[in-house]
Amino acid sequence: MAELRWNPMLKDWVMVASNRQDRPQMPKDWCPFCPGSGKVPDTYDVQEYDNDFPALSKEPSIPDSVGSEFYRTKEAYGKCEVILYSPEHTKTLSELPLPHVRKLVDLWCERFIELSKDSKVKYIFEFENRGAEVGVTMPHPHGQIYAYSEMPLKIKTELDSCREYYEENNECLICKMNKEEIEFKKRIVMENEDFLAYLPF
Template identity: 40%
Template sequence: MSNNFEDYPHKRFNPLTGEWVLVSPHRTKRPWQGKQEKPAVNTLPAYDDKCYLCPGNTRNQGASNPDYKDVFIFDNDFPALLHESVGGFCDEDNLFKVEPESGICRVVCFSPRHDLTLSRMQPEAVRKVVDAWCEQYSELGEREDIGYVQIFENRGDIMGCSNPHPHGQIWATRSTPVIPESEDKRQREYLAEKGKCLLCRYVERELENKKRIIFENDSFVALVPFWAVWPFETMLLPKAHMGAMVDLTPAQRDDLAEALIRMGIRFDNLFETSFPYSMGIHQRPPKNKDNKHWHWHIHYYPPLLRSATVKKFMVGFEMLGMPQRDITAEQSAKQLRDLPEEHYLDRGE
């Protein structure tokens, strides 16, 4: 049996979720085959009078935005969660089960500028976003009716983002959602079995290996996880052990802002387009007392595969069996690592 993972199909295990991904590198030795079109550059105005997130504009439900100058946060006008919820129910066969779920949904506008993204903002402006995320985690997490605070950003219309204005969301739920709950369980079990933090050890091993590292700064490392499912899936992980963003020092918050910009620039430069993704922060449930096992981190799940218009879909075997990828995590990491850190829109002709 060969140990050359670059040539033969194999499965890779995700220790955070307990799931597997099928990797088939033999299917494409050159992942960039075929035409790669130059996408048109979409030029957005700095202010759009029809945008319901721009300063001073009226939103769909009639509320008016203030003339905000940096980060602006408001309760979502069309929330997925409500303060009230239905009662629970379970039949005698445990086949029809309902549990109540309530919560709060908020929108976080990163900038008053309609034409920016995190990758195009200045470090001091992104630092204000980081501070806002920390403040929201603390504020919402202190509420008796909130058990978990999920911070995330959907970027690009193919990710379901209904407005190009730079913004993210916060969904604070009564209970812990399925994926963070799974990560909680796996990290807790690893600490009990190995006596060390799962992601602390993982970061150490990745920094030794280097093959999947994209970049690092004093506080954070950006990498393509060994078990990545999406073509250019990445993670941002703090090098020091900490359970939540609120544990960051001021210097570490600055480093996180820098890392968010650098990661965004690399994504944009990959296919010279405003790169779509879903990005989310996983951190300890705010009220859990036993949190030594938690190591907070950021996931990026981008769908693009070969160009600005060619994307990966979960179909066939992936929907019925398990996720599968042809490009290895090592190949994706090298592609991202080799990109310049100057945004393609700033290079000039």
């Protein structure tokens, strides 16, 4: 069962997905994400794969009868996709050649655009978990895309802050933060003509 539960203290919806505890541990000598498994094409560069144990679904189940008028629940509508970086079982993202990474970025963009067409989807999150310590059951290098029916509180707060800062200062908040970091220099991890990555103040 997967559902959304209302947190009255944070005023946010929390995803509860008890169905994901039933995910199997894969045999050491077989991987569903490798060509020849029967689960993915025999040849691919990058590949979208619908999650077998999704926390969000286009046809969500009815929530468990554990809620109340105070502790509200609702269906966990959305979509969970797995993005396979490569057919090579041990090659991580940082080890892929640049033209291959470009194919991966193009797939992320393609899936983002497609998932955005659903009017019920309010936020799309692309991410990677790695290692058994965080619950990853598949060692084959991959990331995920979650399409949420509710915008997470942290994201909503950040957008509200950007709007308020602009209204008060007639200046973009992100641009101001970037300017501060460029002037300070010491928190910058990487900078090029397209990106600026830094540790938060």
